[in-house]
Amino acid sequence: MEFHTLQAPTLNLLPLEAGLPHNSNFTESDRSAQNILNVFISLVHSFPTTEIFDSLLTSLSNHCRVLWTKDQETTAGFEKVKRKTLVLDMDETLIHSRLQEDVDSPAPFKINVPFENTDCIYYVYDRPHVCEFLATVAQWYDLVIFTASISDYADPIIDWLEREVKAKYPSSNPVIKSRYYRQHCTYYNGIFTKDLTQIECDLRDVALLDNSEFSFLINPENAIPIRSWTNDDENDLALHDLFAFLNALSHVEDVRSVLRSRSTSSGY
Numbered sequence: 405m406e407f408h409t410l411q412a413p414t415l416n417l418l419p420l421e422a423g424l425p426h427n428s429n430f431t432e433s434d435r436s437a438q439n440i441l442n443v444f445i446s447l448v449h450s451f452p453t454t455e456i457f458d459s460l461l462t463s464l465s466n467h468c469r470v471l472w473t474k475d476q477e478t479t480a481g482f483e484k485v486k487r488k489t490l491v492l493d494m495d496e497t498l499i500h501s502r503l504q505e506d507v508d509s510p511a512p513f514k515i516n517v518p519f520e521n522t523d524c525i526y527y528v529y530d531r532p533h534v535c536e537f538l539a540t541v542a543q544w545y546d547l548v549i550f551t552a553s554i555s556d557y558a559d560p561i562i563d564w565l566e567r568e569v570k571a572k573y574p575s576s577n578p579v580i581k582s583r584y585y586r587q588h589c590t591y592y593n594g595i596f597t598k599d600l601t602q603i604e605c606d607l608r609d610v611a612l613l614d615n616s617e618f619s620f621l622i623n624p625e626n627a628i629p630i631r632s633w634t635n636d637d638e639n640d641l642a643l644h645d646l647f648a649f650l651n652a653l654s655h656v657e658d659v660r661s662v663l664r665s666r667s668t669s670s671g672y
């Protein structure tokens with residue numbers, strides 16, 4: 405399969421290229437067809453191997469049947485799936501903080517964190533596109549912060565991020581549904597890892613975005629790894645580049661059916 409042919413898809417190109425049933429009734433005005441094709445296209449771009457694409461087709465086959473057998477005024481678009489929870493790590497995923505301000509890069513936020521009868525000042529930098537990311541994905545997921553940091557450090561930062569999102573996207577609702585901290589982590593062999601069943605007992609409906617592979621040890625099939633950001637790249641696009649994938653993932657029945665393939669192929 406030549407994936408580069410999907411860069412500028414037409415409504416009937418993808419089914420033909422993918423070897424799927426082609427419905428000649430697709431039209432430019434068929435928003436349902438457009439929506440589901442967008443899902444496929446974004447997934448193809450996120451998983452550019454035939455093997456993984458095949459597994460995605462299997463995962464989404466129920467949705468496909470709805471679309472491809474739709475001929476008159478029957479059910480349009482996706483079958484309803486349960487709204488999912490996206491769990492977000494904080495440090496080096498959404499922000500980076502340090503104890504000394506970068507002389508070339510003034511910190512947009514700083515906090516005092518009490519530590520052993522003194523205050524530590526942390527200079528906090530927001531990852532590029534983080535506000536856009538939070539405002540956007542909050543439309544598709546319930547968002548939860550799960551950090552291995554303590555609440556005295558994390559809460560002011562989360563509050564600040566929420567204020568920033570509200571300032572830039574006034575119509576957005578409060579984006580963070582709940583917060584989990586170090587005391588909620590599982591201490592294992594000297595590291596903090598994260599058990600997602602504390603947040604969502606049905607693992608079909610939860611995914612964790614995190615820069616640390618250790619965080620995924622308990623629920624590896626729910627992992628969305630992201631490269632660490634340490635205020636080292638002002639043009640970082642890692643959050644922005646997840647939009648299409650996360651939009652698509654919110655429509656699948658079981659996130660593990662997609663993320664499992666990703667974790668075994670990337671070997672993170």
Ligand SMILES: [Mg+2]
Nearest residue numbers: 493495496615
């Ligand atoms: Mg982290």
